[in-house]
Amino acid sequence: MARIIQEHIAAHNEKFQRQVHQDYEALGWQLTRRGVDIDKVREQVAAFGVAIPSWGVGTGGTRFARFPGSGEPRHVFDKIEDCGVIQQLARATPTVSLHIPWDKCSDWSELRQAAAAQGLSFDAMNSNTFSDAKGQALSYKFGSLSHTDAATRAQAVEHNIECIEIGKKIGSKALTVWVGDGSNFPGQSHFRRAFDRYLDSSRQIYAALPGDWRMFLEHKIAEPAFYSTVIQDWGSSYLAATALGPQAQCLVDLGHHAPNVNIEMIVARLIAAGKLAGFHFNDSKYGDDDLDAGSVSPYRLFLVFNELVAAAHENVQGFQPAYMLDQSHNVTDPIESLMTSAAQVLRTYAQALLVDRAALDAAQEANDAMTASQLLKTAFQTDVTPLLQRVRQDAGGAVDPVACYRASGYRQQAAQERPAVQGGGGGIV
Amino acid sequence: MARIIQEHIAAHNEKFQRQVHQDYEALGWQLTRRGVDIDKVREQVAAFGVAIPSWGVGTGGTRFARFPGSGEPRHVFDKIEDCGVIQQLARATPTVSLHIPWDKCSDWSELRQAAAAQGLSFDAMNSNTFSDAKGQALSYKFGSLSHTDAATRAQAVEHNIECIEIGKKIGSKALTVWVGDGSNFPGQSHFRRAFDRYLDSSRQIYAALPGDWRMFLEHKIAEPAFYSTVIQDWGSSYLAATALGPQAQCLVDLGHHAPNVNIEMIVARLIAAGKLAGFHFNDSKYGDDDLDAGSVSPYRLFLVFNELVAAAHENVQGFQPAYMLDQSHNVTDPIESLMTSAAQVLRTYAQALLVDRAALDAAQEANDAMTASQLLKTAFQTDVTPLLQRVRQDAGGAVDPVACYRASGYRQQAAQERPAVQGGGGGIV
Amino acid sequence: MARIIQEHIAAHNEKFQRQVHQDYEALGWQLTRRGVDIDKVREQVAAFGVAIPSWGVGTGGTRFARFPGSGEPRHVFDKIEDCGVIQQLARATPTVSLHIPWDKCSDWSELRQAAAAQGLSFDAMNSNTFSDAKGQALSYKFGSLSHTDAATRAQAVEHNIECIEIGKKIGSKALTVWVGDGSNFPGQSHFRRAFDRYLDSSRQIYAALPGDWRMFLEHKIAEPAFYSTVIQDWGSSYLAATALGPQAQCLVDLGHHAPNVNIEMIVARLIAAGKLAGFHFNDSKYGDDDLDAGSVSPYRLFLVFNELVAAAHENVQGFQPAYMLDQSHNVTDPIESLMTSAAQVLRTYAQALLVDRAALDAAQEANDAMTASQLLKTAFQTDVTPLLQRVRQDAGGAVDPVACYRASGYRQQAAQERPAVQGGGGGIV
Amino acid sequence: MARIIQEHIAAHNEKFQRQVHQDYEALGWQLTRRGVDIDKVREQVAAFGVAIPSWGVGTGGTRFARFPGSGEPRHVFDKIEDCGVIQQLARATPTVSLHIPWDKCSDWSELRQAAAAQGLSFDAMNSNTFSDAKGQALSYKFGSLSHTDAATRAQAVEHNIECIEIGKKIGSKALTVWVGDGSNFPGQSHFRRAFDRYLDSSRQIYAALPGDWRMFLEHKIAEPAFYSTVIQDWGSSYLAATALGPQAQCLVDLGHHAPNVNIEMIVARLIAAGKLAGFHFNDSKYGDDDLDAGSVSPYRLFLVFNELVAAAHENVQGFQPAYMLDQSHNVTDPIESLMTSAAQVLRTYAQALLVDRAALDAAQEANDAMTASQLLKTAFQTDVTPLLQRVRQDAGGAVDPVACYRASGYRQQAAQERPAVQGGGGGIV
Numbered sequence A, B, C, D: 001m002a003r004i005i006q007e008h009i010a011a012h013n014e015k016f017q018r019q020v021h022q023d024y025e026a027l028g029w030q031l032t033r034r035g036v037d038i039d040k041v042r043e044q045v046a047a048f049g050v051a052i053p054s055w056g057v058g059t060g061g062t063r064f065a066r067f068p069g070s071g072e073p074r075h076v077f078d079k080i081e082d083c084g085v086i087q088q089l090a091r092a093t094p095t096v097s098l099h100i101p102w103d104k105c106s107d108w109s110e111l112r113q114a115a116a117a118q119g120l121s122f123d124a125m126n127s128n129t130f131s132d133a134k135g136q137a138l139s140y141k142f143g144s145l146s147h148t149d150a151a152t153r154a155q156a157v158e159h160n161i162e163c164i165e166i167g168k169k170i171g172s173k174a175l176t177v178w179v180g181d182g183s184n185f186p187g188q189s190h191f192r193r194a195f196d197r198y199l200d201s202s203r204q205i206y207a208a209l210p211g212d213w214r215m216f217l218e219h220k221i222a223e224p225a226f227y228s229t230v231i232q233d234w235g236s237s238y239l240a241a242t243a244l245g246p247q248a249q250c251l252v253d254l255g256h257h258a259p260n261v262n263i264e265m266i267v268a269r270l271i272a273a274g275k276l277a278g279f280h281f282n283d284s285k286y287g288d289d290d291l292d293a294g295s296v297s298p299y300r301l302f303l304v305f306n307e308l309v310a311a312a313h314e315n316v317q318g319f320q321p322a323y324m325l326d327q328s329h330n331v332t333d334p335i336e337s338l339m340t341s342a343a344q345v346l347r348t349y350a351q352a353l354l355v356d357r358a359a360l361d362a363a364q365e366a367n368d369a370m371t372a373s374q375l376l377k378t379a380f381q382t383d384v385t386p387l388l389q390r391v392r393q394d395a396g397g398a399v400d401p402v403a404c405y406r407a408s409g410y411r412q413q414a415a416q417e418r419p420a421v422q423g424g425g426g427g428i429v
Helices: A008-034 A036-047 A076-089 A108-117 A150-170 A192-205 A234-244 A263-272 A298-311 A336-355 A357-365 A367-379 A385-394 A401-408 A410-417 B006-033 B038-046 B077-089 B110-119 B150-170 B191-207 B234-244 B261-270 B298-313 B334-353 B357-365 B367-381 B387-396 B403-408 B410-417 C004-033 C038-046 C076-092 C106-116 C150-170 C191-207 C233-246 C263-272 C298-313 C336-352 C356-363 C370-382 C385-394 C401-408 C410-417 D006-033 D037-048 D076-090 D108-116 D150-170 D190-208 D234-244 D263-272 D299-311 D334-353 D357-365 D369-381 D385-393 D402-409 D410-417
Strands: A093-098 A173-175 A213-220 A246-252 A276-281 A322-324 B094-096 B174-175 B212-218 B248-255 B276-281 B324-327 C095-097 C176-178 C215-219 C250-251 C278-279 C321-325 D095-098 D174-177 D214-218 D248-253 D278-283 D321-323
Touching: A008 A036, A008 A076, A008 A385, A008 A401, A008 C004, A036 A336, A036 A385, A076 A093, A076 A336, A076 A401, A076 A410, A076 B077, A093 B410, A108 A150, A108 B410, A150 A173, A150 A192, A173 A192, A192 A213, A192 A234, A192 A246, A192 B234, A192 B248, A192 B387, A213 A234, A213 A276, A213 C250, A234 A246, A234 A263, A234 D234, A234 D263, A246 A263, A263 A276, A263 D190, A263 D234, A298 A336, A298 A367, A298 C298, A322 A336, A336 A367, A336 A385, A357 A367, A357 D108, A357 D150, A367 C336, A385 B324, A401 A410, A401 C298, A401 C370, A410 C278, B006 B038, B006 B387, B006 D006, B038 B324, B038 B334, B038 B387, B077 B094, B077 B110, B077 B403, B077 B410, B094 B367, B094 C401, B110 B150, B150 B174, B174 B191, B174 D321, B191 C263, B191 D385, B212 B234, B212 B276, B212 C038, B234 B261, B234 B403, B261 B276, B261 B298, B261 C191, B261 C233, B298 B334, B298 B367, B298 D299, B324 B334, B334 B367, B334 B403, B334 D150, B334 D369, B357 B367, B367 C250, B403 B410, C004 C385, C038 C336, C076 C095, C076 C106, C076 C336, C076 C401, C076 C410, C106 C233, C106 D248, C150 C191, C191 C215, C191 C321, C191 D108, C233 C263, C233 D321, C263 C278, C263 C298, C298 C370, C321 C336, C321 D095, C336 C385, C336 C401, C356 C370, C356 D037, C356 D076, C356 D150, C356 D278, C401 C410, D006 D037, D006 D402, D037 D334, D037 D385, D076 D108, D076 D334, D076 D410, D108 D150, D150 D190, D150 D385, D174 D190, D190 D214, D190 D234, D214 D234, D214 D278, D214 D321, D234 D248, D234 D263, D234 D369, D248 D263, D263 D278, D263 D299, D299 D369, D321 D334, D334 D369, D334 D385, D357 D369, D402 D410
Parallel strands: A173 A213, A213 A246, A246 A276, A276 A322, B174 B212, B212 B248, B248 B276, B276 B324, C176 C215, C215 C250, C250 C278, C278 C321, D174 D214, D214 D248, D248 D278, D278 D321
Antiparallel strands: none
């Protein structure tokens, strides 16, 4: 299937040219007044990228139902195609994160080339020991890395090592490990022993890690296990990452916390401890809802980015987080959601860059809560839309990615070229 | 497939005979001292029944995976067989609640006879407009009873009326309506219009209700929709039930509330308003976890039953709740979970019957919080196990249903007689 | 004490004149492009007012401590003075809501004149039966309107009627009733009887209501009672308001809900039912935190205003909500917090006015969740700061109220003129 | 004031003698059948003690109001008197935990003797830097150990060292540090710097710790700060305790967590890490409600004790937790609540001792969730009342402490001897 032709994008942008120019200039004046160089911010934003999870281009679902969209990708090559369109239009997602076994293919070199042809490379590898693959010898019904049965643990370890091997072939530099291990009943699991078994297994995976790789441990309060999970919060994640070694760090998925938890503070703690692996961005209202990033609580996302920009500003040692979207697109076209979410992430990053850090430091030092609060608000309230439009335009993307995409007929074409498959969708980490 | 032979149960009970007798007597003495006639309590408990949802005998799952058990029921007749065993051993679940279209069959009269042969009859009918049935004309991806499209709403109405028609044939007297309708994004749905459409559709279903039927409206805070749901809490459920008429009432599923919500108080409000339809029993730690009833918070279940027993004690007008288990058995044998949960419900009911209501009234009137609290605790702390054992024994059930079931080899036999089917499981309401 | 002299404000504004003009114009162009007339929006915003609770100008506290600020108001006349300054600078709070007995004075006519001199009038009256006033005959330790003791209930009823009487003298048109009644132990309170007693008492208050008054019922999930409260949620509030009659409506305090609850949906339900009394604005992260409105979750506030503007847009019958700030200022100068929060409320209202309702209707009808979501986001992301500055400037207020206030030396003067009193602060509803 | 005379207790017990004997025997038979030696369990329970916080004998309150009881203690000697009665009747609370400056007195040796006369000794010391003491030089309004101002931090450090000094005089061996430090607004506090300052200050306190003392760090998600707190969860507590050294450990207050959090799992993690300091027992439904231990969720308390008993059973190295009640008695007589809560703690400990650990190990190893779950339930459902009665009786306490206390007239006598003081109550940690 052909990509969207670049002429289509150019024609789309043509219509906005004057508007973007004017708005960008007006924003520039405003920022100059605040002592901010808009072009410098623009360059930082242009350099920012967030990975797309390969499974994100398929329609998601819930335990109740999945309502597939049309033209869904049938295999990893289709997924790369969709990721290519996202990157082509929104210019914010230069990398893709694979999921094994969902993305297995017979020729990894071919895949790498297909990605490169779309201007894409590969981010962290994701293993899957929360469901049973077809033909798998031992079941993960009662756990994987922490299973009471040694053979099952060994199988799970081996699978993770296989993910590393695949990752080496496609240029990945990290392995993300999320396990569904846990329990549904008080008493079902011996908490301390299960954690020890998890550590034992993880150490074997860690040992197989190339020297320039990182291992990302992802915690989650619940689901699929509903009474306890082995890595239930950042505290357990930190214990495990510390036990494993310097290449192991803690991944923060915004939807994996208890209600009301202050996530930006967890981010700050992990930054200070040198253990922040990075993020799975999404939004949530009730639990691990996997809604589009910033769609429900954009200020919360901003407060996370405020910590990230502050850490970079202060040159915190070892600070090098990885960024990925991790959403379940149940009612939208996944391509539209991913482009919009990536833009939301960039918007939030840009806003966080606008915070007057010197003034904030002073207000914090003086316990002037009102001023400090308003300094963040001023940055957040700034409408950086023209800046984002410029970033996309400059890179050859579309001023309005969704409008441009809809006008392109890409989805309709995909629907024709990709006959629907039964049960083709996967779960959502 | 044959039921468990009654001789197997008799032999099982034989071993416990002396112990049950002794323990029952000891408990009787204790209760006598507290002014309670144990035999009267036993009779009340013996008369109590809780329905089994037909889908409960299959292994449940999450959006991440489903790990099937062995010998899973392939169709409604298999399910009835499993329900028969549950009732045979635990003697607490004389009714089954069907789910359409999952339980559709070609001969409802045959089904009714099959159930009767197991000593079972049918409870409320459950419709399904939260997933698309095979060959369905219009999709419920964006809602059913509240869909913006009139034709889709009509289809959903028609399906519910079909459920009533089936229910008439098998002796049901109620229709439970739970819809997944809602939204995943702020702005996606017009709250007031969606609610009005829901009411319009529901009125058509209500109109098709026989005069001696009830319509149960089930609310839920979230899932599958993750930003808003049309009937999100008991307040909206009450508004709808009131708009519909006296045959419409509000069903309380213990897992469908926001964190920290005082469910027993909601129960009290609905009782006072004459709008309590009944319950879907289960337990939860994080959300709609559908864990086994009372497995995580048995005292919360007790506090609900305390309201129920108080209402009966005070002869509140129109108080006639329906009881059903609604659980997802992901890591246990569903038959074991359902027997155990039914026993837990009976245990809790028995404990609530032990509350000294006159003393409680007096303590409440005097604002003696300590005494009032301890009166509930005294009832809850009473170990009514021998009473439950007697109830089962007297009715021909097993003293220890799980042990008796395991010894019977029923599951192994089922595994042989029921070859595994792909995707045979259904969702969990 | 003198008000801030208008010349001080004029001099302050002088510095911003060109900037405000430019920014307003730029925003105007942008809005014109979106089909919005900025002047029309400005007029609507200028006509919007939110009441200040008299207790809000004092420093708040927690059960652990209260750290008083300097120059705190000693009595209702001082409070009116502070409210006058807030209105003078921020021009968004033309009314004050009194709290009895905290604001009792010997000459209500004098108070009314003092307020009028500051351009202020009086909003809803607030009764207090959650704490014992000095010399009070019967204690509210175990409840007030729902107390088991008839005499205590009568005392609470009488107090509320006294509030109405005072309100009549100062031009109020509403009584807000919030009770702390509830329980701390399971069993302590008989839920149904307590609710009935509450209704009985409330009916007596309702009967004393002048024909052009409204009675606002305020629900709260918990605190000061920590196991149950009598009016725990909007469902109970609705039941009570309906039982009382058309003049009774349900007040929504943004911090009085269970975690994760979708408040804007509750607002929609109450609007549709003709029972929305109005709001107590504040923000919260963990519970009834009484943080400054929009300081933690500005988008949530926007989503509430989106419902309000939609209702006005659609001419929903009987839609006439009252607006009040209700915050606890523990670490800021209350005057600064109230000005900033009022501005935040106006900002949010302005943003909600920018939503393209026709396009939103169309997107909702078409189930185009992405477009609908982005239409709200576009409105929310608009930086309406220059519009707010113009509204204040036009009305004689300050472009930057906090900066102008700080430069005025008002607080320092207050500190000199108002010697600190012991325990002068009150609780926070 | 005289203690309750021992003859009063003896006469009280006399009435129960036969009943206790019978019930104990019946329970003994039942336990024997389960392979449990009731006398051995009784001895373990008899050896278990939980500390009373000195402030617990005063009536608690909320930010809205405090409704004092009669005969409230006026100073630490009165408090010791009340604690003496609690211990005399309930025989479960041999130690008292002081709070400075609330409990300051002029002669610590006299206090120690007064306590010894009641059979009491002293548990952990509690410092207070969450409120300003009278005459204190610098305010804690914006923090204490983490304050931006070095002098304020130094003052807070000094206060904690003073607490250690006092503790030495009265035989204490631990210092509990809970700070209210945090922020109410996003931006107000620099998370990483505040944490570093906290560590710096804490190191100075730690340095002053005698070699046989421990330092307990208490975390709390929120309140009094409502946006962020410095030690917000066990993860931060662990980081701090590890940074300080082996004498620093993490204290778990059951009410200081986010909603839904699995507390028993946190307990397991801290046990495994050798960092579990101990507990502040209470119960909660909505937040830090400080309700009576086990009054709302007795099974949750059991699950915590299940971890504790398992750790002891497995001889986990360094496992030596401290136990204290920490409740706010707003509607009950504090003496009654403390006796009842201590009994509840003992009841729960006894139940946890009844868990068949070998069978549980086997079920966990076999992933037999149903059996594992039921093994815990069987222990929890056991009515150990007669065992607790025997423990009290054997030690000279009352079979029914509350009834015996009420009959003694102690409170009435206290009301006469202790004239009410204004504002004598303190906050509740």
